[in-house]
Amino acid sequence: MIIAWMRTALLTVCLVLFAALAGAQGNGPDYAAWESTATRAEQAVEVAEASNQAFETLRGEIADWRAQFQNQLNANDSRLQTLREQIAALGPAPEEGQEEATEIANRRAELNAQLERLSTPRRTAEEAFSRANGIITEIDGILRDRQTEELLNMGPWPVNPGNWPTALRQAQDSIAALVSGTQQAWQNPSRRSNASDNLPLVLVLLVIGGVLLARSRYWSELLAVRIQRGGTGSSAGVASFVVSLGQIILPMLGLFAFIRAVRATQLFGPRGDLLLDGLEIFGLVLFFSRWLAGRLFPKDDVLRAPVAIPDNRRAEGRVYAVILACVFGLAVLLTGVSDFDRYDAGSDAVLHFPLVIVAGLILVRFGWLLRRQVRARRDDPEKTVAYGDRIAGTIGRGLIAVGMLAPFLAAFGFGAASKFLIYPTILTLALIGTVVLLQGFVRDVYAALRPGEGARESLVPTLISFLLVLIAIIPLSLIWGARVTDLTEVWARLRSGLTIGDMTISPGSFLTLIIVFTIGYVLTRAVQNALKTSVLPKTKLDPGGQVAIVSGLGYVGIFLAALIAITSAGIDLSSLAIVAGALSVGIGFGLQTIVSNFVSGIILLIERPISEGDWIEVGGQMGYVRSISVRSTRIETFDRTDVIVPNADLISGTVTNYTRGNTVGRVIVPVGVAYGTDTRRVERILKEIAEAHPMALANPPPAILFMGFGADSLDFEIRMILRDVNWMLSVKNEINHQINDRFQQEGIEIPFAQRDVWLRNPEVLQAKAEPVPSESASADVEKPVVEHMDHSDLEPDAPAEDGDGDGR
Known part of the structure; x- marks a missing residue:
């Protein structure tokens, strides 16, 4: 049974291909012979008494004629399109009462005559194709009804x-x-x-x-x-x-x-x-x-x-x-x-x-x-x-x-x-x-x-598995009663294409679209890789500029590949203008955030206010820029977490770039000494420490500033320009260590925060030693009032006060 189905399918495919080749190589269908075959088929369909085998044979003949008509429909497409373009190039025809140049009028009449001559066989083939389709549909309906009737008929009972x-x-x-x-x-x-x-x-x-x-x-x-x-x-x-x-x-x-x-x-x-x-x-x-x-x-x-x-x-x-x-x-x-x-x-x-x-x-x-x-x-x-x-x-x-x-x-x-x-x-x-x-x-x-x-x-085997499921639909249809002619009919419908307005999309044009776009996409990626690995590294462009060129080339290449693919497939983009206009309105309202981020990404790639590897701060997030795409920018923070920032925030918000153009930057190290310390001596020591650090630039030299008199210390600041601001925290850490060591050697005290507690009426504390006679009496005892003086600028980890209440 299965082998017979396979043989029938192979024979049908061969007959269809032979008919297609014969139609392509011949001078056109023999419409007299077609009229005889069509009339005979219509009479058989009207009577509906022929056997299933006879109907299958007749259907095969009609399908062969239909294949010839299909080839005739597509025979002069390119020539007809050329003639229409030539007529359009002559401009619109003159209105009634107006005249045009004799040469243009003669040329227009000649082109119209050629167009009419080439369109006549197409219209004839189109009418015959429609008639063949109708006959095939009627034969399929008769065979399908017979199959259904056979399934629903009651026969002898085997239990009898x-x-x-x-x-x-x-x-x-x-x-x-x-x-x-x-x-x-x-x-x-x-x-x-x-x-x-x-x-x-x-x-x-x-x-x-x-x-x-x-x-x-x-x-x-x-x-x-x-x-x-x-x-x-x-x-x-x-x-x-x-x-x-x-x-x-x-x-x-x-x-x-x-x-x-x-x-x-x-x-x-x-x-x-x-x-x-x-x-x-x-x-x-x-x-x-x-x-x-x-x-x-x-x-x-x-x-x-x-x-x-x-x-x-x-x-x-x-x-x-x-x-x-x-x-x-x-x-x-x-x-x-x-x-x-x-x-x-x-x-x-x-x-x-x-x-x-x-x-x-x-x-x-x-x-x-x-x-x-x-x-x-x-x-x-x-x-x-x-x-x-x-x-x-x-x-x-x-x-x-x-x-x-x-x-x-x-x-x-x-x-x-x-x-x-x-x-x-x-x-x-x-x-x-x-x-x-x-x-x-x-x-x-x-x-x-x-x-x-x-x-x-992964994705590739998953797609192949899905393709296997789609292929399995063909034998599954044959298993459940579909005839091979039903499958060939579906293929014939697909070959005729899907018509949307004045545009017809056939499997051939769709396949052309996919192949051309794939070739363009592969070429674009190949050129991008060549620029990224071989050409751009030899130029003086910074990494951000190289990324901008490679990304821009990718967008342009994909756009051109899509445009060329659509044109090669014969799809008229003008028929999609209304649909594109409606979609643009929807995009403007529903996708405005995405579009804003996309445009902002293009601006970032062109202006390059930030580049990959820059140390930036935006929206309270600080870190290194790792990648810039058309929608967002990825920032790696100092705790090794990724933060995805929309590009619109980088364009409309305030961005601090610590390493834009160069890595030179300033570091400030505050330090305080106890009151009574020689300030000139402190300034000299701090200057020696700053100038001795290898990351400090000699021009301009480090500056030591006496900032003022603090609540608990004399406040100084070391301000120095570093060769690489990315090492700011390491430099700060090393400078603090050196300050502590030098101050210990020089006997300079680094003070800690102090707090004074004053008791306004300390004599009341003596009442705690006397017994309280009653609840009402204890309520009349005057409570001490404690006034807490706090210095807000003191360190939080200062040592605790003595609690002896001596007024210190």
């Missing part, structure tokens, strides 16, 4: 005992015919002679086939597990997956050898040939399902299990998969025999009913297996239900519903509907499992090519 004898008799007749054909072939002397001559070949093929069928699958599985266990990383997973494909290829080679040996004997009749063909399909389905089940529910824990079910339930999953494959293979074989021997509807329903029952039970069990794991994860508070688990739970519910509904429909005579549910569901399960395995294989390949943490979950 009256249908059983006929079914058994026809099955016995088929087996008897198979045996009779073999006996007749054996009684034929020429066939016996050929079988005797081919006996050595038959024996060799039987031995090879028997060995491959018996042991090749085990060998491939064992080797795949050993590779996975012996290797590390994703490379082992890739190798194990490739080797595991031998579980399909090698047994199939053995089956082909066995079938070739049987065919070489020629001791079978037509039904034997039919049985061998069905055996090929049965073997392919069985071996593929065993490989698929072995990868989805692996025996060995070293293999990654894509389906999250308990280890003790994996064997159950493998058994279910094999049983479903056997049911599907037997159904294909039974369908072939039924069509060959022309079973009646009752016999066909009775013989298919056991297969439907077994498949339904297995689907229900398989659905419960998937649902049980999801339910266990949902009930466990320590585990989270992943997205894949939710999909598995949904699939499980669907399998349970199909497994219960299909046998019920088959029992009450809806055999076509039950088979439409059961067998496509089995194929869908196989397709989903294949896509899951291919997604894991793609992730392993990418992780092997680009090793690193999180490589399997």
Whole structure:
């Protein structure tokens, strides 16, 4: 069945391509022949009594004509566009009562005549294309209605005992015919002679086939597990997956050898040939399902299990998969025999009913297996239900519903509907499992090519996995009843393009847009990298200017790439002017902050008030500029945290740049000495310390300032210009250490803060020693008033006062 679908699809594609080439190379469609074909097709559609095969053939003829008309529609596009541009270049036609120059009028008439001559075949082809589309749509509607009617028709009940004898008799007749054909072939002397001559070949093929069928699958599985266990990383997973494909290829080679040996004997009749063909399909389905089940529910824990079910339930999953494959293979074989021997509807329903029952039970069990794991994860508070688990739970519910509904429909005579549910569901399960395995294989390949943490979950394998899901829609549509002609019809609709106003976007133009833009983007990035690594470092531009040039070039390159791509695709930008105007209004109101930051980023890159590596302070945040983008600027603070500042704040706010242009800056070191100290001596010592520091500039020299008389000290300041202001804190720290050491050597005192406590009426404290007679009496005692004199400019960590109350 699947092979037949693939052959039909390949034949249809070849016919479409041949028709397209024939239409492109010819001088144009034969409209007389088309009229005859179209009339015949319209009459057949009106009567609607032809067989499905006849309608399919007729539809193929109409589709070939439509392909020719499609080519004719696009034949003179470039020439017609050139003529329209030439006419537009002559200016607008004169209004009634006005005249224009004779040469221009003659040229306009000549161009209009050429335009009319080239437009006539296009209009004719457009009318014929529309007519062909209508006929194809009507034929598809008839075939679709027949398919629906077949599914909804009630046939014989397989549970009716009256249908059983006929079914058994026809099955016995088929087996008897198979045996009779073999006996007749054996009684034929020429066939016996050929079988005797081919006996050595038959024996060799039987031995090879028997060995491959018996042991090749085990060998491939064992080797795949050993590779996975012996290797590390994703490379082992890739190798194990490739080797595991031998579980399909090698047994199939053995089956082909066995079938070739049987065919070489020629001791079978037509039904034997039919049985061998069905055996090929049965073997392919069985071996593929065993490989698929072995990868989805692996025996060995070293293999990654894509389906999250308990280890003790994996064997159950493998058994279910094999049983479903056997049911599907037997159904294909039974369908072939039924069509060959022309079973009646009752016999066909009775013989298919056991297969439907077994498949339904297995689907229900398989659905419960998937649902049980999801339910266990949902009930466990320590585990989270992943997205894949939710999909598995949904699939499980669907399998349970199909497994219960299909046998019920088959029992009450809806055999076509039950088979439409059961067998496509089995194929869908196989397709989903294949896509899951291919997604894991793609992730392993990418992780092997680009090793690193999180490589399997990066963007590229995720996009490829999504592409695999989109590709899987094609076989999924065929599985669920779509005809190959339906897919070709969708492709034909896509080829005709999507029309928006006067603009038509076809797959070809869209592909051109993507390819041209990709080329422009890659070239832009290549030029940026060349400038950044080879050209700009050899110039005298500062790093900020280099970043501005590289960034500006990137924006210009991407804009040009988009413009060239749109023009190459044939998209008229003038038709998008109204839409762009409406979007600009929306951008002005809804995205004004983003636009403001973007414009501010461009201003920063052009004017360069700050550059990467500058030490700045903005909005209370101080740190080094690490990167400047079009929307924001990243500042690394001194505690190694990143602060993202919108560019609009850097343009409209106040920014302090400590290292703009150069790194020279001033540092101020305050110091205080006790009252009574020789101030000239202090000034001299501080000057010696400042001038001796290697980071201090000699011109201008450090300055020592006597700032004034503080509350507890004589205040001085060291003001010095540093070679690199980035070392301000280190210089301050070193200067303070040197001041402390010199002052200790010179006997100069650095005072600390002092506080005086005065008691306004200290004699009241004596009352505390006398007993208090009563609560009312104690309330009349005068409380002392304490006046606290505090010097706000004293250090907070000054030593505590004596609490003896001596008035100090």
